[in-house]
Amino acid sequence: MNEVNQRDIVVGLDIGTTKVCAIVGKKTPEGQIKIIGIGQTPSKGLRKGVVINIDEAVLSIKRAVAYAERMSGVKIDSVWTGIAGGHIRSYNSSGVVAIKNMEVSESDIRRVIDAAKAVAIPPDKEIIHIIPQEFIVDDQSGIKDPRGMNGTRLEVKVHIVTGSVTNVQNIIKCCNRSGLKVKNIVLQPIASSHSILLPEEKDLGVGLIDIGGGTTDVAVFASNAIKHTSVLAIGGDHVTNDIAIGLRTPFKEAEEIKKKHGCALSELVPEDEIIDIPGIGDRKSRQIPKKLLSEIIEPRMEEIYSLVREDLEKRNLTPLLAGGIVITGGSALMSGALELAERHFELPVRLGKPQGIIGLKDAVDNPMYATGVGLVIYGFTKEEEEEDLNLEVGKGRDDDSLFSVILKKMKSWVKEMF
Ligand SMILES: Nc1ncnc2c1ncn2[C@@H]1O[C@H](COP(=O)(O)OP(=O)(O)OP(=O)(O)O)[C@@H](O)[C@H]1O
Ligand SMILES: [Mg+2]
Incomplete structure (x- = not known):
């Protein structure tokens, strides 16, 4: 399993x-991201995006990673992973200082x-996350890198994302116990935005809605900067529950019927269309x-949609969303989800599937993989910026590491500009 260069x-x-x-990406010599393996298993031990049973979550992680290893031929020892859940809070904040020697230095930025x-x-x-949105020097706004x-x-102006310490630690613990190092933890909608949103959309103004099973994750971008993120503790599982109750059928059957x-x-839906509800045990099948x-x-x-x-x-x-709305996540596959969103938001809506990758493109050509593929793309971008922090349980990110990340991020912006 060692032929592939881990770097x-x-x-x-x-x-x-x-x-x-678990999705394995490999950088090609041409700089493209090639998907070379994917391992997936039903998730156990999570509720509404949050780990509630570590042992069960570890089993699911180990299984998914083992499948991905087998498919890619790569021994997986570290991962970029996501976080979501109702404990996530995000804010925009700003700070002002006087520039010390009339020329912006790294210490002024700090x-x-x-x-x-x-x-x-x-x-x-x-x-x-602390993500700088823009710097303003005197009256000049919209600056990405003010040094010099x-x-x-x-x-x-910055966008700050916080999460509950215990929930963050539990994710790291689950990975560590599965034999994996955590390169870094990324807010799920931020990860999804990397695989789903187009640069033009981020410039024009766009809302990303990732409707999963337990959560609905939102991210808003405009003028190429992140404006807002949030996680709502509601998703496709709630729809399935309603069907289970409404049709008096077990969750598993309701899930099948829904899909x-x-x-x-x-x-x-035409008035006269009839569907078959399979009988469970000795109950006969029904037509509804x-x-x-x-x-x-x-x-x-x-x-x-109303909560979003x-x-x-x-x-x-809402006035920022000139580029409309992109829906993704497994629940975006539901027929009519796009039409309902268009009606609800009175904006153009498209279905987002992972982009910007080659290789096993067909295997991940599904909105369900927005976050997984997004994490791979995010990871490659940040490894270039050396943002991999190798998190461990009980070891917080210190200010210095966050600060160096921001500095490196600015360096990469400069690279992009020239
Ligand atoms: N064809 C389909 N029609 C309707 N719903 C679907 C379809 N396919 C998948 N889903 C729903 O998508 C949801 C799973 O989506 P996804 O895989 O994005 O969630 P997740 O990442 O596991 O959960 P979360 O992000 O909320 O923690 C489930 O509720 C499932 O029922
Ligand atoms: Mg998800």
């Missing part, structure tokens, strides 16, 4: 509520980011109108 390999481990998947970070973070939360610029006043016949917009199923699904999908809309409107973000 060219990045593994994304998406620990989702319904599935765990001070200004410290100032922006000085929002009260409760002791049970830790910072997962002349001025007297330096301001920074096979479900439609999020009942208006699209497909419209009835759709009438169970639609209100829940509406609720999901409220979340965006509360922050006045």
